[in-house]
Amino acid sequence: MIINETKGRVWHGHVELADTFIKRFRGLMLVSNVNHALIFVLPIENRLNASIHMFFMLSDIDVIWLDSMRRVVDFKTARRWRIYTPKESARYVIEGPVGLIRTLDVEEGDLISWDVTEKKEKSVPVKVSFPGKISFENERNTVVFSKDIIELP
Template identity: 60%
Template sequence: MLINKTKGKVWTGRVKIADTFFKRFRGLMLTPNVNYALVFILPSETRLNASIHMFFMLQSIDVIFLDSSREVVDLKRARPWRFYVPKGGAKYIIETPVGVIDYLNAEIGDEIDWEVEEERSAIPSPVEALNKIGIKNSNGTISLAEPKPKLKGE
């Protein structure tokens, strides 16, 4: 979810984080239907390194550039096959579906925050699966092995 703290507006869509070089490199390129926001966390606040390209994008997006205090320094409706440089230095870039800037009523100087929903895997881990079906032995631990038989004299 994206929150315009200045105006009290909330966009309840899904938010993902691009905090590594490869996640930032991939961005939303070749994404057929942008239906979530992607927050880019840059190593430092800068103007030129916060520039974005729209090469290999299949649709337009809204882009919000934020400084290190998460205040808006620039807003763009970015179209495919273009290049954009923010008006001021940015530490965070939020790429969203078209219309989110209008929905948040975002303007330069507004404080924008986000909450990332924890993504759940479609395939549970083995421990999660065993916990759900309640396979436990007498001492409370999970074991797939048969219990060790007791020998005479034990």
């Protein structure tokens, strides 16, 4: 979720952080359907470091540049096969689907915050053994398991 705190507008989409070199390098390149936002956390705040390229992008995206105080310094819809540099130094770059800027009603100076979507760990199938037969003995109020074991895949 991304929030324009200045205007109270919210984008209720999936949000991920690109806070390592590898994640920033990969970005949204070769993503066929950009349906989530990626927030780049840059090591230093400057214009050159916040520049982006749209090489190998399969679709256009909305881009919002923020300073270290999370104030919007620039924003635009980025087209494929172009290079973009923000008007001012930026510490964060938000890349998302086209329409993100309109949904948040972004203007320069707006305060933006976000809530990163937690990645759920994938479950791993495990073989579980169950007794072949369960019977209840009413006389002693006990449960008896037979020795036959059934394994479920």
